[in-house]
Amino acid sequence: MGWILLFSGMAGTGTACAETDVGPSQASASQAAETPSAETPSAETRSAESRSSENRNCLRCHQMATLAYRNPENGEIVDLAIAPQALSHSVHGELACSDCHDSDFGQYPHPERLKGETLACVGCHEEHDDAAERVYRFKTIDEEFKHSIHVTSDAPEVAGFSCHSCHDPHAFRNSEIGEEIAQIVRQDNGICLSCHAEIQDPLRDPHTWLPKPEKHREAVRCLDCHTPLSEDGQAVSHRILAGKDSNRDCVKCHSKAPQLLNRLYQYRSETDLANKGWISKAVFNEAYVVGMSRSPLIDRSALAIIAITLLGLGAHGYGRYRAYRRSKENRT
Amino acid sequence: MSALYLYSGWVRTWHWINALLFLVLIFSGASMHFNGAGWLLDFQSAILIHNTAGILLTIGWIGFIVGNLVSDNGRHYRVRLHGFVQRLMTQSIYYGYGIFKNAPHPFHPSAEAKLNTLQQVTYIGVMYVLMPLLILSGWAFLFSVYLPETLLGIGSVWVVAMLHLSIAYFLVLFLLIHLYIITTGETVMTNMRAMLTGWHRDDHQEPEA
Ligand code: HEM
Numbered sequence: 164m165g166w167i168l169l170f171s172g173m174a175g176t177g178t179a180c181a182e183t184d185v186g187p188s189q190a191s192a193s194q195a196a197e198t199p200s201a202e203t204p205s206a207e208t209r210s211a212e213s214r215s216s217e218n219r220n221c222l223r224c225h226q227m228a229t230l231a232y233r234n235p236e237n238g239e240i241v242d243l244a245i246a247p248q249a250l251s252h253s254v255h256g257e258l259a260c261s262d263c264h265d266s267d268f269g270q271y272p273h274p275e276r277l278k279g280e281t282l283a284c285v286g287c288h289e290e291h292d293d294a295a296e297r298v299y300r301f302k303t304i305d306e307e308f309k310h311s312i313h314v315t316s317d318a319p320e321v322a323g324f325s326c327h328s329c330h331d332p333h334a335f336r337n338s339e340i341g342e343e344i345a346q347i348v349r350q351d352n353g354i355c356l357s358c359h360a361e362i363q364d365p366l367r368d369p370h371t372w373l374p375k376p377e378k379h380r381e382a383v384r385c386l387d388c389h390t391p392l393s394e395d396g397q398a399v400s401h402r403i404l405a406g407k408d409s410n411r412d413c414v415k416c417h418s419k420a421p422q423l424l425n426r427l428y429q430y431r432s433e434t435d436l437a438n439k440g441w442i443s444k445a446v447f448n449e450a451y452v453v454g455m456s457r458s459p460l461i462d463r464s465a466l467a468i469i470a471i472t473l474l475g476l477g478a479h480g481y482g483r484y485r486a487y488r489r490s491k492e493n494r495t
Numbered sequence: 496m497s498a499l500y501l502y503s504g505w506v507r508t509w510h511w512i513n514a515l516l517f518l519v520l521i522f523s524g525a526s527m528h529f530n531g532a533g534w535l536l537d538f539q540s541a542i543l544i545h546n547t548a549g550i551l552l553t554i555g556w557i558g559f560i561v562g563n564l565v566s567d568n569g570r571h572y573r574v575r576l577h578g579f580v581q582r583l584m585t586q587s588i589y590y591g592y593g594i595f596k597n598a599p600h601p602f603h604p605s606a607e608a609k610l611n612t613l614q615q616v617t618y619i620g621v622m623y624v625l626m627p628l629l630i631l632s633g634w635a636f637l638f639s640v641y642l643p644e645t646l647l648g649i650g651s652v653w654v655v656a657m658l659h660l661s662i663a664y665f666l667v668l669f670l671l672i673h674l675y676i677i678t679t680g681e682t683v684m685t686n687m688r689a690m691l692t693g694w695h696r697d698d699h700q701e702p703e704a
Contacts, residue, residue, distance in 0.1 A: 483679070
């Protein structure tokens, strides 16, 4: 059991994982994920009504905020509660519970054999017809995730880390263009901060080297520095980097580096535009990144040329003044 | 002593609004560019001021171009090719040499031609090349989402940023030289008075703009 129920309405990235070990409430037949056509009627073919009546049945118990049990093996509390609001607003909000979970969960008490079964996000998501058109390919996510520090680290905290550790399937929602940037950043970083408590502690925070750390935290996602630039066209990689491998180079954002800069800038620009329309976008442009246009070469040469020009003009003026004096003397 | 009315009301209005906006843009632009240097505007106000002034400058520039198309001020921006190089040389030699020898001004403004050839090419370069590039790159910044991801293999935003920055520097350079050159009229204030009142007066016999 390695999953943690996180904040609802998480933002920023897609959902992904390989074989994932999930708690009983989420456990389902993995074959459901692998062969969705055989077992699970697709969301479209099923009437919305039958879906919602099924979900109501499940939520009768699972919407209780305190529904949980203590895992007898390790003593951990396993949270079984689902917030119906968050669920219906999530990416999976259109689905019936049994689209992912074994339909035999409909029996109560739930059959023993279903417990401890696994759910494969990647399998299911890659089988969707639109898999190839998605911005995020789950196969790619899976590849990236395998190299993530959340997988490769031997720290005990990351044991059993899975997609669900960050992306609660019952609440996850992609952030959308048009949402308040600050809101997206807050939600996104909230996911990281929910485990990385050391960052909240000024004595242990490894970000003290950053100028204006608070401003950074409000304006930039953790991911923007803690993931490599992906070449595959996906906006953000799922390969979370170790602190020591993450970007520490200010100039990667505060200057030209096209990818890292554009990733942030374009997104913010689009959001600005969607929120405000183009006139106020033009006036308030929130997307400006300090130093983006900084170029030491251009700055230095331009300032040098300007200085030389000023000297030249000064000298010219002095020459004119002397000529003027001479002409006055000649006249008198 | 003669007086010529060379700078009509709209030219003067445009010019001084433009000059004011330019100073505001330079200061607010520098505040963004060198943000953190301390002696500048704070970032948020700088953005607001710079973008607002930029929009007004765009409107002003369009006004100037249209004004030159419909009024007879436009004639001063049409280069006469006949003797062009000769006139350019003469004017340059005057600024580089003759002016120190109290040589007479080689150019005399008239209603037909108020700008000497050197002024003319400078103003054409500034108003018809640099300003539009500056304005376009400024707007491209704001609407970079509509640009391709990369231009010539480099991130578009960066290309735009460097263009905007370089042109801004060029125009600062222009402004410095412009400010100096206008003092080289008949008297130090001759040209300044002309741009303020419209009237170009020459108290001596050799007028120049
Ligand atoms: C505080 C700054 C400025 C001052 C004091 C100033 C002063 C003057 C003066 C006295 C003239 C008339 C003399 C002449 O024709 O050379 C003039 C003309 C002109 N200036 Fe400026 N100027 C300033 C800024 C600018 C800027 C920023 C620009 C353009 C970006 C500019 C563009 C022009 C043009 C195009 C003309 C000729 C206008 C015409 O008659 O068609 N000036 N300026």
